[in-house]
Amino acid sequence: MEEELQILLSASQLGTADQCERKWGYTYLDGIRSPSTASQQLGTDVHTCAEEWLGKGTPPPQNKAGRIFTKGVALLPVPGDHVLVEHAFRFVDGPLVWRGFIDFIDTSTTPIKVGDHKTTKNLRYAMDAQQLSTDNQGIIYAKVAMDKFNVDQVQLEWVYYPTTGKNTLPKKVSVVVGRDHVEKHYKTLRMKGVSLLDHKRNVSSGVDLQVEKFPHPGCRAYGGCTFQEACDQLNKGNDVSDILDRIKAMSAAKTTPAAVINPPTEPVKTVVAAPQERTVSCEDVVVPPAKVGRPKKHRALEITEEARAAESVAPSANEDSIAPEAPPVKAKAKTKRKSKDKQETKEAADTMTLFIDCMPSSGSTDVSDIIMQCAAEAASEHGVDHYRMIDFGKGPAQLNVCLERYFHGGFSKFAGSVVLCTSNQIQADSIPFFEAMADTVVRSIK
Numbered sequence: 001m002e003e004e005l006q007i008l009l010s011a012s013q014l015g016t017a018d019q020c021e022r023k024w025g026y027t028y029l030d031g032i033r034s035p036s037t038a039s040q041q042l043g044t045d046v047h048t049c050a051e052e053w054l055g056k057g058t059p060p061p062q063n064k065a066g067r068i069f070t071k072g073v074a075l076l077p078v079p080g081d082h083v084l085v086e087h088a089f090r091f092v093d094g095p096l097v098w099r100g101f102i103d104f105i106d107t108s109t110t111p112i113k114v115g116d117h118k119t120t121k122n123l124r125y126a127m128d129a130q131q132l133s134t135d136n137q138g139i140i141y142a143k144v145a146m147d148k149f150n151v152d153q154v155q156l157e158w159v160y161y162p163t164t165g166k167n168t169l170p171k172k173v174s175v176v177v178g179r180d181h182v183e184k185h186y187k188t189l190r191m192k193g194v195s196l197l198d199h200k201r202n203v204s205s206g207v208d209l210q211v212e213k214f215p216h217p218g219c220r221a222y223g224g225c226t227f228q229e230a231c232d233q234l235n236k237g238n239d240v241s242d243i244l245d246r247i248k249a250m251s252a253a254k255t256t257p258a259a260v261i262n263p264p265t266e267p268v269k270t271v272v273a274a275p276q277e278r279t280v281s282c283e284d285v286v287v288p289p290a291k292v293g294r295p296k297k298h299r300a301l302e303i304t305e306e307a308r309a310a311e312s313v314a315p316s317a318n319e320d321s322i323a324p325e326a327p328p329v330k331a332k333a334k335t336k337r338k339s340k341d342k343q344e345t346k347e348a349a350d351t352m353t354l355f356i357d358c359m360p361s362s363g364s365t366d367v368s369d370i371i372m373q374c375a376a377e378a379a380s381e382h383g384v385d386h387y388r389m390i391d392f393g394k395g396p397a398q399l400n401v402c403l404e405r406y407f408h409g410g411f412s413k414f415a416g417s418v419v420l421c422t423s424n425q426i427q428a429d430s431i432p433f434f435e436a437m438a439d440t441v442v443r444s445i446k
């Protein structure tokens with residue numbers, strides 16, 4: 001008997017299909033991801049700040065993403081055990097397998113709050129409550145939360161962080177949705193999912209999916225579709241396989257780190273960091289007081305009662321006041337010393353230092369996207385939804401195999417600092433690979 005074909009679906013996948021089904025085909029049938037843009041990267045960085053804050057109470061770093069996030073802290077739940085962060089879900093509805101991660105669920109309120117972080121260049125792009133109540137992502141997340149907690153109502157809370165405009169404050173859009181409403185709108189999403197499954201059954205490439213009109217408004221959305229050149233040639237009846245190959249290569253290059261020509265031959269050195277290196281100072285962040293299970297790492301934050309009342313207005317965190325201090329400069333450095341410094345800087349630029357549960361005094365390279373990508377690959381290669389579901393507890397090992405492949409066995413690697421945190425499961429699982437690749441490993445004393 002033929003096995004029933006399933007399709008893995010996510011809210012963002014439906015969003016792509018809503019924009020253009022051919023774009024969905026290029027992305028999910030041909031496997032060509034559009035290269036991430038600078039604003040998407042900034043969005044990812046802000047998202048990481050939020051995850052670290054809500055999950056572990058880690059103050060945001062003193063960089064652009066940290067400053068953007070800081071302004072919205074008062075709009076979020078107080079971190080603690082009552083908040084589920086990056087809640088992974090998977091539910092099966094016949095041949096449709098829905099999966100994703102909900103940014104946060106605050107279980108301490110009635111109704112419970114289901115939240116998502118959004119970065120935007122302009123708040124006029126933010127949805128209003130009415131739009132949020134019928135949004136694909138909102139409906140799926142609401143359904144997941146209702147089923148998980150067996151409730152008939154949830155409050156959707158989308159927090160929008162403006163990335164431009166120094167004085168523009170973040171905004172929260174909230175709406176309470178009930179089960180009947182959610183189930184009614186889910187039926188539409190289900191139909192969309194079934195239609196994508198049909199495409200998956202019948203075609204193998206976005207090239208085979210027709211669009212009613214080209215160009216259409218979706219071609220220009222979000223700065224212009226990556227596949228415009230391909231569709232233009234397709235429209236003229238030309239072969240586009242070379243163009244698609246080029247886009248695929250460009251996309252891969254955008255996420256491939258700079259290669260280090262000479263891989264390390266020296267054994268890895270382990271240095272124990274001074275305890276104060278663990279603290280990221282962020283005194284200007286103002287957060288509401290804790291409710292339950294508040295993490296201990298909040299000591300560096302100033303907590304005020306007024307901030308608690310600021311549900312809909314972000315606190316006045318001054319961007320300038322949390323800018324990192326410039327390093328002290330020696331007025332009369334000798335020429336000899338300068339050339340030694342240059343040499344040391346050059347050497348540092350060619351090596352990689354791994355910081356485990358601690359931070360370097362200067363910046364670090366964010367590897368979380370790469371780890372997530374490799375985890376997804378490991379899961380997909382083993383036909384499971386999450387790498388930790390790979391049989392016989394081999395998930396972490398398979399994750400490391402994928403990381404090794406990503407970095408070409410360690411011969412292509414980051415030069416600089418990489419920070420991994422053992423309280424984050426996926427990062428903890430990645431440590432063996434990064435440890436093997438690092439020239440120096442710095443660990444915190446717990």
Ligand code: SF4
Nearest residue numbers: 020023219225228231
């Ligand atoms: S260029 Fe337009 S038609 Fe082509 S994939 Fe993109 S959105 Fe669709």
